[in-house]
Amino acid sequence: MELSDKELKVAALENGTVIDRIPSDQLFKVVSLLHLDTMDKSITIGNNLYSHKIGKKGIIKIADTFFKEEDIDKIAILAPKAKINIIKDYQVVHKQEVSLPDQLHDIIRCANPKCITNNEPMATKFDVIDKENVTVKCCYCEQAISKEQIKIK
Numbered sequence: 001m002e003l004s005d006k007e008l009k010v011a012a013l014e015n016g017t018v019i020d021r022i023p024s025d026q027l028f029k030v031v032s033l034l035h036l037d038t039m040d041k042s043i044t045i046g047n048n049l050y051s052h053k054i055g056k057k058g059i060i061k062i063a064d065t066f067f068k069e070e071d072i073d074k075i076a077i078l079a080p081k082a083k084i085n086i087i088k089d090y091q092v093v094h095k096q097e098v099s100l101p102d103q104l105h106d107i108i109r110c111a112n113p114k115c116i117t118n119n120e121p122m123a124t125k126f127d128v129i130d131k132e133n134v135t136v137k138c139c140y141c142e143q144a145i146s147k148e149q150i151k152i153k
Helices: 024-033 069-078
Strands: 016-023 043-051 055-063 083-088 091-097 103-105 125-130 135-138 144-146
Touching: 016 024, 016 069, 024 043, 024 055, 024 069
Parallel strands: none
Antiparallel strands: 016 055, 016 083, 043 055, 083 091, 103 125, 125 135, 135 144
């Protein structure tokens, strides 16, 4: 099959991770969050791609990289409908829809400047009270924080 002048071919991923269904306005926040700008691995980024599920989406393909659960929880804060595909020997061996856990431990900062977690050297802990719209509540000061207010550590 020959490519026309209007098509772009992207190499298949032999081993690595594909993060799909990232809202376009969150794509570069996810790139920054995962420190992809400092990686020496092959990375393919696509943005403003059509998705029948979320409208416009972004996608990231990272060669030879697999993320810890903590990183996937961070992705879920920015892109709660994202999908993670693990690729080995050019085959998808694991598919996972990200989802926020019931609690977030030491991942985000409390928005309340008077919260003890902002004034003492201690880990933060938040209950996730709305997984769809991403709203959390600090377990120490009980401040509710919306997605727009969340600051990831």
